[in-house]
Amino acid sequence: MGGCRKYWWTNLIYVNNYVIDDETCMGWSWYLANDMQFYIISPLILLPFNVFAGAACGVVFIAASTAAIWVVDVNHEYSAQAALPFAPPPKDANFTKNLYVPSYTRIGPYVLGLFAGYLLYKTSCKLRIPKAINILGWFLSFSLICTVIYSPYTDGQSHMLSIKESAAYFSFHRTGWGLAMSWIIVSCCTGHGGWINELLSWSGFIPLSRLTYCAYLIHPLIMTTFYMCRRELTYFTQFELIYLFLGHMTMTYGLSFIVSLVFEAPMMGLEKAVFRKGGK
Template identity: 40%
Template sequence: MAVGTLYDVFKSNPASPPIWKVHQPISSEYANGAVNETTPLINDVSAVRQAEKVIVSPPQERPLCKLLLAFSVRTNTRKLLSTRESADSLGCLHGIRFISMTWVILGHTFGFIVYYLDNPLYGLSIMKRFSFEPILNGFLSVDSFFFLSGVLMSYLMLLQLNKYRREGRRFPYWLLYVHRYWRLTPVYAFTLMLYMWVYPYIMTGPAATNTPDPGCTNNWWYNFLYINNFLDMVKGTECMGWTWYLANDMQFFVISVPLIWLTFRYFLVGMITQAVLLQASFGATIGLAIHYNLQPSMSSPGQNPDAMNLYYQKPYCRIGPYLVGTILGYFLYRTRGQVRMHKAVALLGWLAATGIGLGVVYGLYNHLTEGVVLSRPVAVMYLTVHRTAWGVALAWVVFACVNGYGGIINTILSWKAWIPLSRLTYCAYLVHPMVIFIAYQDQRETPVHYTDIELTYYFVGHVVFSYAVAYIVSMMAEAPMRQLEKLVLKQEN
């Protein structure tokens, strides 16, 4: 990183000789600085265009120089902070991704702090507030990520399939898997290294656990095969337990490549296949709920203590929102910007999506806070469909925003400032539990006394420091590997 950054700075030093030559006199307008080499080319008669015609293209960088530049903090930071997007991008997804990440951190902020309270009964009593439901149902934030993954996977792959078909080229399906594994795994491995061999030396407080995670010592290789969601989370055999999500997401990706190809070539067959998969997921969830007496929420009183292993982290119970995303991705690919609705229809869609979302988040209020026992059919139905219903609510938000019916919601979600934060979300997800445990275990010599201000203070701090650490990890592992992928695979963008 240091060598690459120094080389980048030296290479870009304005005092160094230019790497281009001008063979003809340039107009006085260009020479006087009215325009320069960074000015957009507007038309053929502009001074810039005249200069561009006689500028010799810069020489190609040597492979070693490109390797060094891949680790340049200067260049990688500029790319991270850039808010430029392609014409095909879905701007509202950036806001949804960042907000969902803060929801994950909020849930873990409260979920982890309960073990370090000196007034745990009061901490548990506030869970009866109506306003506390989003924290109790914070598990839905992960379903937001499954939905987003499905949308992007389907939409971007379909765009590429269409491009290759128009150009008469054969689509390199294998490259999708290489790209996915390359983008996720190196930074994942780097974070695991920090967790195992650096993190224990940081943790020195009275509540610190400064020994390596035994789950990682024995089963780290499950993570890099993305099958760690089949380990026992309750007994602690899983390594970096919060990464069960990555295993599910990779498994969904593996099956979605042929699924999206099928939908691209044979629309009806593809849609029927996705519907069958969704029904199979519902059937598996119903069967597990009945057999193991699973309750409607992970926060439900009397929930099966093994529910995490039986239901929560299993792909056949969690694929619903992902399939909603892949279906939406297809319709965005076919109709983006071309859908015209009457305002009354758009309003009805917003009301329906809002009702579904509020029903999913707040619908169990009496059950979770007052212990009201739901009938088994209602409990099983909620457990089975509520995650998919949440995906449907998000699908409307994205569909409306992309087609011009988002209003102020689209303005907020598509704010350019979300883009860099959205790019850091993967690294933030990897590191945020470590940041939280450092705050709770290492930096405190006394238990936490719960107050709303205390929780808010921790939550804001966890978000800020998680993204700060995510930036460091991104510069050390994620961004360099992204650039090296382009060098190895000769990608242009």
Template identity: 40%
Template structure:
């Protein structure tokens, strides 16, 4: 409501009308955001572009019992269920890529040939839950493993270094494997399909190993860095930053009277990044203290009261 009602007064200029498209979408499809289905229904209209991922997270959360419940009865059943999800979330994106000639990413010109995409890559592929759930399933497997082993995993030094090396190489391949495709050397459609089919699962496995290694005492200096106390307050603002930083970027760019030029070697890129980062953290801190933190405090009070009443009733019965 705040975004729709107040946003028109936040800026002006020749580019400001482009921001209005996002606001206009909120007037008609706001209910899809409320129901967390904005990545499935009327996804081409859009309202607050960054909220598509909130819908994905909610949908993954709703589907998670299909994996955790089988795990409760048997680890084998749980692994089978997770395996089915991983298989589906690998086959579907690969098949859609082959059918609709989707590129391996949002950067244009990465795909070889003159065949154009048969759909909108962002709304028809990128934000769909069945193309993204693989990493979430890998995370659930890692969480289940840590729970069942009580965060205890003993491996020798050489195996630990080997796993770190493999995961680092895989993570770099996912991140930089398309660099040539973005610089005048486009890839073929089958390679694009293979990348789209596996990149999120592989990335999820790499992140999962970092978490598992740090939780089980195999993280080394990585665990030391990630456990730095100064990161704790910053980490608590990440959700608010995710919601706010696109709005801050729009406020800066679309209020300009001339085109903003920025290349990879420009100091403008560094200053732009640092400026947006600092302002985003400031805005996130204010938003978190005003809305998120009070709600979390109320939640703790309510749940603690329920726990106390449950203990009291149990004591009276005895």
């Protein structure tokens, strides 16, 4: 808790407090700082004098991020399979601070999201995609998703990644995932998503989507409280994991609903009232 008392102010100005001290209060809020930093620099991509300049700026951000991740990983020898007992040891134990949390390692998907949003805005979600291109896009997007998920998998020591292979994985896996998600969003928003769009557009997701921010803040507290209150070791089975997942999810969204009603909804109403009054 010493870090929390010392660096509490970093949350107020969206500085990445986890990089400063990994014992800060609500340590998982580090991504809020990343998101705000990306938001601040987004005009460099969205508001240049022409589309090509903005695209070039975005490509530069992605290329710089990719290069930085590669250099950091090769120098520190972090393995993409570090969770495995027979993974090669890194040079230090600062993976989270050096490669997981910093904003420069996560800007790629954000830039791709800006590109996708700009495309949908300029076309008013009426982009015509030929059927063959649409099928190819879905195939490639699912291939990227599977590659990102299953590349580090191994059932033994037969598929251990080298340091350079791990560096390549860390350098491209988030951007690749963001590219796949961008295609899914563009295809669904332009009417080319088929049954996947119908599933993702289900009205039942709307209430849950409005609670995601509160759920993001509350979820780690629920899990921490649960595990800290246990008096015996957990024997993890498939049933145990499914039960814990459903329990944590139910508790998280239940409390998120209360927190949203007490704090978030009144503040949003106040914000609308202030800006509406200012507009008049």
